[in-house]
Amino acid sequence: xxxxxxxxxxxxxxxxxxxxxxxxxxxxxxxxxxxxxxxxxxxxxxxxxxxxxxxxxxxxxxxxxxxxxxxxxxxxxxxxxx
Amino acid sequence: xxxxxxxxxxxxxxxxxxxxxxxxxxxxxxxxxxxxxxxxxxxxxxxxxxxxxxxxxxxxxxxxxxxxxxxxxxxxxxxxxxxxxxxxxxxxxxxxxxxxxxxxxxxxxxxxxxxxxxxxxxxxxxxxxxxxxxxxxxxxxxxxxxxxxxxxxxxxxxxxxxxxxxxxxxxxxxxxxxxxxxxxxxxxxxxxxxxxxxxxxxxxxxxxxxxxxxxxxxxxxxxxxxxxxxxxxxxxxxxxxxxxxxxxxxxxxxxxxxxxxxxxxxxxxxxxxxxxxxxxxxxxxxxxxxxxxxxxxxxxxxxxxxxxxxxxxxxxxxxxxxxxxxxxxxxxxxxxxxxxxxxxxxxxxxxxxxxxxxxxxxxxxxxxxxxxxxxxxxxxxxxxxxxxxxxxxxxxxxxxxxxxxxxxxxxx
Numbered sequence: 001x002x003x004x005x006x007x008x009x010x011x012x013x014x015x016x017x018x019x020x021x022x023x024x025x026x027x028x029x030x031x032x033x034x035x036x037x038x039x040x041x042x043x044x045x046x047x048x049x050x051x052x053x054x055x056x057x058x059x060x061x062x063x064x065x066x067x068x069x070x071x072x073x074x075x076x077x078x079x080x081x082x
Numbered sequence: 083x084x085x086x087x088x089x090x091x092x093x094x095x096x097x098x099x100x101x102x103x104x105x106x107x108x109x110x111x112x113x114x115x116x117x118x119x120x121x122x123x124x125x126x127x128x129x130x131x132x133x134x135x136x137x138x139x140x141x142x143x144x145x146x147x148x149x150x151x152x153x154x155x156x157x158x159x160x161x162x163x164x165x166x167x168x169x170x171x172x173x174x175x176x177x178x179x180x181x182x183x184x185x186x187x188x189x190x191x192x193x194x195x196x197x198x199x200x201x202x203x204x205x206x207x208x209x210x211x212x213x214x215x216x217x218x219x220x221x222x223x224x225x226x227x228x229x230x231x232x233x234x235x236x237x238x239x240x241x242x243x244x245x246x247x248x249x250x251x252x253x254x255x256x257x258x259x260x261x262x263x264x265x266x267x268x269x270x271x272x273x274x275x276x277x278x279x280x281x282x283x284x285x286x287x288x289x290x291x292x293x294x295x296x297x298x299x300x301x302x303x304x305x306x307x308x309x310x311x312x313x314x315x316x317x318x319x320x321x322x323x324x325x326x327x328x329x330x331x332x333x334x335x336x337x338x339x340x341x342x343x344x345x346x347x348x349x350x351x352x353x354x355x356x357x358x359x360x361x362x363x364x365x366x367x368x369x370x371x372x373x374x375x376x377x378x379x380x381x382x383x384x385x386x387x388x389x390x391x392x393x394x395x396x397x398x399x400x401x402x403x404x405x406x407x408x409x410x411x412x413x414x415x416x417x418x419x420x421x422x423x424x425x426x427x428x429x430x431x432x433x434x435x436x437x438x439x440x441x442x443x444x445x446x447x448x449x450x451x452x453x454x455x456x457x458x459x460x461x462x463x464x465x466x467x468x469x470x471x472x473x474x475x476x477x478x479x480x481x482x483x484x485x486x487x488x489x490x491x492x493x494x
Contacts, residue, residue: 049458053160
């Protein structure tokens with residue numbers, strides 16, 4: 001098992017509810033990947049940019065996705081696929 | 083005087099547990115977290131510890147002991163933000179929460195525990211909430227002093243809860259070997275020295291003559307005796323007090339040990355830039371500059387100088403820190419870690435900018451900070467920082483107290 005840094009913008013399906021953000025799916029390599037479970041979330045700050053990070057479990061692996069609250073971009077940060 | 087009730091919350095194998103929380107595939111497996119570009123283990127999961135894997139071991143040693151071990155690169159931001167979420171839970175029980183390190187907090191619940199039942203009930207509720215809201219396990223020690231609470235937490239690991247009541251402290255300490263007091267005020271060398279004096283247990287230390295202890299350990303003799311009696315104590319600071327800034331500092335372990343003066347200079351400048359930026363953010367200026375240096379043989383040195391004026395200028399801090407380096411240290415050995423801090427702080431009300439030279443510097447610094455705030459850290463930087471970047475710049479350093487930063491960076 002090894003984690004690979006990706007850093008690619010991805011299209012993401014998300015529900016904003018009860019003050020929380022819940023990712024349902026994202027598209028990567030022309031494939032729609034359904035999220036099974038969001039396992040953890042944390043914040044970072046780069047300059048004035050606040051970035052929310054999510055670790056998620058989906059079919060076939062573990063992913064880290066970030067959401068930039070300044071430019072509203074979703075980025076697939078890391079992937080670990082068996 | 084009211085008996086105090088102190089809790090120590092100690093997260094179990096913290097960095098490794100956060101990684102197991104993020105990636106459940108790692109649960110139940112031997113996992114070790116190591117730093118960026120480093121080959122040293124910072125934390126190992128309990129599954130890895132069963133094989134003898136310990137903090138400070140090299141990845142090579144760990145793999146030899148536990149061939150199936152999974153090595154994960156640590157992410158300090160993730161750990162710091164998770165810590166802050168834990169602090170929020172703790173603050174629901176008392177405002178007297180003292181952050182001791184990234185994964186340890188002291189709580190003084192003397193005035194609030196009755197709201198929740200007993201001290202044990204508070205411990206149980208904290209454990210439940212950290213487990214259900216964050217997903218992590220912790221060990222909690224309860225005692226009448228910080229030292230006893232820390233000892234209790236240490237004894238209850240992992241995922242335990244242990245209360246040592248005031249009336250039981252003497253009995254608890256009586257036959258406790260000195261080794262168990264390591265990390266609670268007694269280091270390895272002190273323990274060795276005490277053994278040479280015939281003191282092998284905490285109880286014996288508590289009963290030892292203060293004169294004898296003072297003769298061998300100076301003023302610390304009194305503290306050692308109090309530790310042995312379970313009486314050594316200091317108040318738990320409130321969470322807000324943690325935010326009162328006494329010094330601003332940064333330290334970084336280099337990606338690899340070096341004796342290249344250009345790299346060292348560049349790293350030092352980078353640290354000074356970070357320190358100065360935070361000082362300006364907090365609107366403080368200081369005049370005591372401390373340089374901390376660790377050589378590759380782990381020998382650590384610290385030297386400080388006090389200026390005639392207050393400053394929050396990165397180049398001023400750098401100039402003086404480098405002067406300390408040249409005068410006192412030099413390149414006796416390869417350097418592993420560098421740290422700079424500024425203390426003796428005052429609120430920066432702009433008085434030094436009355437001078438023309440400072441005015442120009444101030445304007446330049448303001449513009450630089452604005453650009454970096456808007457477009458990200460290091461967008462505008464001194465050209466010489468490129469050397470540090472090429473060597474492997476460390477990007478992440480969160481805005482928590484200097485002491486905590488030092489502690490977590492020592493772990494990473």
